[in-house]
Amino acid sequence: MVTGLCDALSESDVEVSETIFYDRAHQQLHAVATMLTQADAPQLAGDLLRSKQRVEASYEQDLPVDVLRANLRTLHDAARQGLERLDFIAPTTCEESQ
Amino acid sequence: MTTSARLLAVLMTAALLLAACSGEDPSPSPTTAPGGAVVELAVEARATYDLAAGTDQRLIFGVLTADQALIGGGTLDAQVIALESSDATSGTLVTDAQATFLEVPGMELPEPLEEPQPLSGTGASGVYQLTTDLPQAGVYGLQVSGTLADGRQAGGSTVFQVAAETSVPAVGEDAPLTDNPTVDDDVPLAVLDSCAQEGNPCDPSAPEAEPSLRFPWMHQVSITDAIEAGRPVVALFSTPVYCVSRFCGPITEEVAALAQEYEDRAAFVHVEVWEDYDAQTVSPAAIEWLQGPDGGVSEPWTFLIGSDGTIMQRWGNVLDIAELESLLDELPAT
Numbered sequence: 001m002v003t004g005l006c007d008a009l010s011e012s013d014v015e016v017s018e019t020i021f022y023d024r025a026h027q028q029l030h031a032v033a034t035m036l037t038q039a040d041a042p043q044l045a046g047d048l049l050r051s052k053q054r055v056e057a058s059y060e061q062d063l064p065v066d067v068l069r070a071n072l073r074t075l076h077d078a079a080r081q082g083l084e085r086l087d088f089i090a091p092t093t094c095e096e097s098q
Numbered sequence: 099m100t101t102s103a104r105l106l107a108v109l110m111t112a113a114l115l116l117a118a119c120s121g122e123d124p125s126p127s128p129t130t131a132p133g134g135a136v137v138e139l140a141v142e143a144r145a146t147y148d149l150a151a152g153t154d155q156r157l158i159f160g161v162l163t164a165d166q167a168l169i170g171g172g173t174l175d176a177q178v179i180a181l182e183s184s185d186a187t188s189g190t191l192v193t194d195a196q197a198t199f200l201e202v203p204g205m206e207l208p209e210p211l212e213e214p215q216p217l218s219g220t221g222a223s224g225v226y227q228l229t230t231d232l233p234q235a236g237v238y239g240l241q242v243s244g245t246l247a248d249g250r251q252a253g254g255s256t257v258f259q260v261a262a263e264t265s266v267p268a269v270g271e272d273a274p275l276t277d278n279p280t281v282d283d284d285v286p287l288a289v290l291d292s293c294a295q296e297g298n299p300c301d302p303s304a305p306e307a308e309p310s311l312r313f314p315w316m317h318q319v320s321i322t323d324a325i326e327a328g329r330p331v332v333a334l335f336s337t338p339v340y341c342v343s344r345f346c347g348p349i350t351e352e353v354a355a356l357a358q359e360y361e362d363r364a365a366f367v368h369v370e371v372w373e374d375y376d377a378q379t380v381s382p383a384a385i386e387w388l389q390g391p392d393g394g395v396s397e398p399w400t401f402l403i404g405s406d407g408t409i410m411q412r413w414g415n416v417l418d419i420a421e422l423e424s425l426l427d428e429l430p431a432t
Binding site: 018019022023027030033034037042043045046049050051053054057058060061063067071 | 299302339348375
């Protein structure tokens with residue numbers, strides 16, 4: 001999931017980036033949010049889902065690439081924090097995940 | 099009709115075919131084999147909410163490959179089997195039908211697919227659906243098979259539980275009279291629509307802007323007021339920001355668009371599921387309508403309520419928007 005977000009972030013073609021996001025991160029983000037609510041961390045789940053919504057809307061509304069990337073970075077951070085709360089090891093940056 | 103070990107037949111056949119082709123133990127690798135490929139599918143019957151015994155029950159299920167790619171398009175052969183228990187190897191066949199692909203509204207395929215295939219890269223999402231009788235409460239099996247677009251045979255199975263009675267208002271029942279909040283109430287806008295909150299998560303082009311309702315026409319009347327006015331109602335329970343179903347899509351946007359097209363046929367009401375997500379407070383209206391026996395609330399749900407207050411149809415999780423449109427077309431303009 002984190003690698004998928006990083007690949008979506010580094011992809012210059014927005015359509016390809018969107019495909020990567022939906023194929024490799026979207027569903028897993030839902031799963032992490034569900035696990036966070038079950039782990040009594042609804043605020044982290046909320047942050048994650050709000051960040052995910054911003055990314056989806058950025059794709060949907062064809063927002064400028066810099067806005068999309070900023071929202072993908074925020075989502076990456078939210079996902080990382082969520083995974084850490086669930087005791088998964090997640091790279092801090094996309095560079096670390098390469 | 100009694101059937102022997104039908105539930106596991108697809109998986110067993112797949113495993114045996116693999117063994118015949120490869121000469122290896124059939125158990126570890128379910129996906130492909132040279133010259134006679136078989137694809138093992140995962141079947142997610144959990145996509146159907148609130149299944150209960152009765153006739154003509156709507157069963158929807160997701161179908162995925164081993165690497166979690168969603169399958170869509172065309173039809174799949176499906177058998178529903180009443181089982182004695184979840185580990186039974188025999189049961190009674192109750193339905194043998196073709197399941198058709200149902201796209202998630204707003205996440206349709208660019209073009210219809212005549213045969214099932216992975217949806218990766220299409221941006222589309224959906225489930226397969228069929229109608230089945232479910233004679234009694236208990237455990238059922240669902241086995242699915244078909245030929246993928248690339249010619250490979252595919253199949254999978256799952257078991258699912260059927261309750262004695264529905265816990266969410268069902269077709270033919272009176273709609274609960276619910277005073278869900280509207281634009282006339284002094285409540286935070288996010289209580290009406292989770293998109294209308296600080297930071298505007300649904301409109302990242304204006305994160306600093308004052309939150310506003312995207313579809314104010316969906317929040318003009320309560321369900322009670324609409325029913326008491328003698329109008330049919332389309333009641334949508336959804337949470338645009340916080341949906342966690344695998345088959346989430348822009349259902350609120352799609353129904354809001356329908357509301358403008360069919361405003362002369364019915365009142366359209368959107369009920370936000372969450373009053374406060376971070377505090378895990380579900381809206382009282384969603385609790386009244388959607389709370390299950392375990393205390394949880396499933397979403398999204400769409401209900402079509404007749405002018406007499408009786409529920410005409412309901413769709414849990416994935417809305418069949420064409421069916422809703424067809425039913426709305428039959429209503430008189432008011």
